[in-house]
Amino acid sequence: MSKEILYVVDAVSNEKNLDPEDIFEAVEIAIATASRKRYGMEKDFRVDIDRETGNYDTFRRWEIMDDEDPNFESPERHILKSYADNRNLGLEVGEFLEEQVESIEFGRITAQIAKQVIMQKVRQAERQKMAEAFRDSVGKIVLGTVKRVDRRGIVLDLGENSEAIIPREMMIPREIARVGDRMRGILHEINEEGRGGPKMIVSRIDEEFLVELVKLEVPEIGQELIDIMGAARDPGSRSKIAVRANVPNLDPVGACVGMRGSRIQTVTNELNNERVDIIPWDEDIARFVINAMQPAEVLSIVIDEDKKSMDIGVDEEMLAQAIGKGGQNVRLASKLTGWTLNVMSEEAAENKSRSEQNILISLFAEKLDVDEEVASILVEEGFTSLDEVAYVPTDEFLKIEEFDEEIIEELRSRARNALLALAITGEGGKPAQDLLEMKGMNNALAQLLASHGICTMEDLAEQSTDELVELEGIDEELAATLIMTAREPWFAEADAEESASNA
Secondary structure, eight states: OHHHHHHHHHHHHHHHTOOHHHHHHHHHHHHHHHHHHHHOTTSOEEEEEOTTTOOEEEEEEEEEEOTTOTTOOOTTTEEEHHHHHHTTOOOOTTSEEEEEEOOOOOOHHHHHHHHHHHHHHHHHHHHHHHHHHTGGGTTSEEEEEEEEEETTEEEEEEETTEEEEEEGGGSOTTOOOOTTOEEEEEEEEEEOOSTTSOEEEEESSOHHHHHHHHHHHOHHHHTTSEEEEEEEEETTTEEEEEEEESSTTOOHHHHHHOGGGHHHHHHHHHTTSOEEEEEEOOSSHHHHHHHHTTTSOEEEEEEETTTTEEEEEEOGGGHHHHHOGGGHHHHHHHHHHTSEEEEEEHHHHHHHHHHHHHHHHHHHHHHHTOOHHHHHHHHHTTOOSHHHHHHSOHHHHTTOTTOOHHHHHHHHHHHHHHHHHHHHTTOOOOOOHHHHTSTTOOHHHHHHHHHTTOOSHHHHHTOOHHHHHTSTTOOHHHHHHHHHHHTHHHHHHHHHHHHHHHO
């Protein structure tokens, strides 16, 4: 039967275009599986086939385990190290004690029993070879034909016996695929784990897929005349992509859109009619945000660099458009720019800004013992904390026309004394990061709270509404909202404990 093994290896290797060694290993596993069926499934066997003659030997084997190893399962498969040492074979833990047994015949019945094992090994080898061929294509667009559509997703035939899958969660929502359709996607990853060998995973929802499609349609990008600076997607609905020109007098938006929208229309068609907005990138973050908020017209912007957020004021009639359906427009703009964007009517934005300024004015007036006029000048010049007043370089201070050196030194001295007094009383005067990042918080409000010893979310959570309204600029509604937000971690912890006790 040795010639029959060589014939099987040669036939399968040629048919599947695989390394004969892979087929030999598959046959060895198959014969070992058939041996277990004859001698007992609880036993372990190894088969060694001579690659030249096709003759093979079968060995029953036991894995050597430490005497104290709790994973010792069965004497049919394992042997303790102490027993192995009694045979003076010099074997170590993890190695195998082997005894040759009579080999079963590789006949028709054995071949039928082994067929599934062989084919599984063959499929694994095919997938491994396929994965190696596409290894350098990860992150690039692949084109295939829809082979089948099932509950897992879409299976693409990439040609040359190569397949990839688009999982359901990586398909464009509401997209219909039919067998035989040509479809593109970006090779997201090659999954080495799982049964059956490596699997190629293709995505149609990644931002990178949008970027690569635009590159295909806009030759100026390949010529490095235009750069893509970022992209944000709501797959199947809307996308934004930021571009900039590297040469003067070149309109990057017009180049990407094409004559009568021909270039961007091709991209849109590939993305199941997903609307794609081309946004001009700008190194000035405020201008970039204004561009990203299109088609809404931005009337005002207040920037908080510490929290990397912006309050954006728009006309009341444009508010719904600026936010977008389900918050889509502002969400995409925020993702594209990397900033948290808070969209509101211009009136609301002005009221919020005015409220923050009033809080800071009250803080400076109280802690520096100055009148509202001086405190207002400090706020208008961008000072947001006592630390800044105390330690901003004198040269920066001298740029304020209303202040001379004598006034500046007096203000700096009072600010340092105020900080020292806060430190002595244990109030510290500096807001903690969790307080600064709390929902509904702004820098002016955090500074005010910290100046009265409320430096963390925990401190704020322990306050009462009556205590907070005593502070200038905080009304009863705001106080209640802040306290409830600060107490949210308490409620979450209580819910977790209740769930654990119920479990």
